[in-house]
Amino acid sequence: MKDTDPTVPHGLAPRKTPVQTRSGATVEAIFEATIQVLLADGATRLTTTRVTERAGVSVGTLYQYFPNKQALLFAMLERHFDEVVHRFEELADTVERVCADGPGQPIVQLAESLADAYVSVKVARPDRTMAMYQVAGAIDRGNLAIGLYERLKSATVRVLAHASDASFSNVGPVVFTLLSTVSGLVRATFENPAAGSEGWPGCATRRPWSPAPI
Amino acid sequence: MKDTDPTVPHGLAPRKTPVQTRSGATVEAIFEATIQVLLADGATRLTTTRVTERAGVSVGTLYQYFPNKQALLFAMLERHFDEVVHRFEELADTVERVCADGPGQPIVQLAESLADAYVSVKVARPDRTMAMYQVAGAIDRGNLAIGLYERLKSATVRVLAHASDASFSNVGPVVFTLLSTVSGLVRATFENPAAGSEGWPGCATRRPWSPAPI
DNA sequence: ACCATACCTGAAGGATCCTTCAACCAATGG
């Protein structure tokens, strides 16, 4: 009965969902261990055995919840992304409530709120953010975001609709550009802490290297 | 005597450089095959055997030029990035020649030229661009760009210096932001052709999926 | 306290994969 969700690529759906509290903690430990292994050993050395060892459980346990390694990574990606989406929807709700029947807010302020929402999720868990960057390329994201991106987009549109000094005839490109540039800047900053903070007032540069945008 | 270049991480330096034309073609074929395998089978299925099969050479040949798989990917990344840098330096030369002792150009135009330079390299070889995105996360980029990013930065600074209507007290953050946002937008467009072109006047949307910014 | 279920274990099968090396072919220049 599983593996029917059209938004999840074939063979990547979780095998079962934890029902007892113990197993809930187990899956959580596996997720956390995956991040640690990813940051410590890199994506190429990410192994089901290494993950389960670090999580303090047996390999078989992992395969109880995920049909294969890809499914584990996919689930992590989905979870992380869902958090961003959720944060955006919260912001949209707030903005709608505040600007219920007022004049709205300046577009600059709305854009800053959106950027803040995005950054806040990333900064809250830098390790997870970095881990996601590592696997994002190697994963078959397929139609991961076919629904998730739509939600992100509509939340953004809802926010942008309350601009007091701007209105968009077609928001599509606007939203895409906004999200792409913000995520690009954030990603570059995470991956190049040296170059990212260098020269910025009040930012201390620590690491002496600076890989650049591919 | 090899593996002494401080800008190349330990163990990732090429074993030897082709000297005859035949071997030059071989290495080129290996690079090309790597891209194809990357796009066809994904990063996780990228295998030295698969690459050499597709390149029409033997496995041993690959290991004659690269000490290991990582080194091959690293060399590709370096080569691709070097092309971007080169394109930027060309642009800087051109701008300096044109604005030799004139009033310079509007900052908007200079920024557009820079963006164009970046995009032109990416668009010239979409396959290679996509391949780079796939491996960029999984590769130990280490100090890949410690020198390469400096060149990219200084070329950008040289261009920006000829703005007729702007001057920057510290260009560091400006350059970083410019490059990060442009690369972010380009990457998102490459990875999400649907969402990237949707709603843009004169852009035909083809694919029905749209993974979003991680 | 008891039992149906949920959950966990970890050795082992089977499948790749990375890398080497000894033997063999091709080119270049004197």
Added chain:
DNA sequence: CCATTGGTTGAAGGATCCTTCAGGTATGGT
């Protein structure tokens, strides 16, 4: 034309890695 150096081959060793499954343990509702 021949010797030297450059280039290629591909089977095989050794190392992981993914995934399963039969057997055992914990949980929580009754």
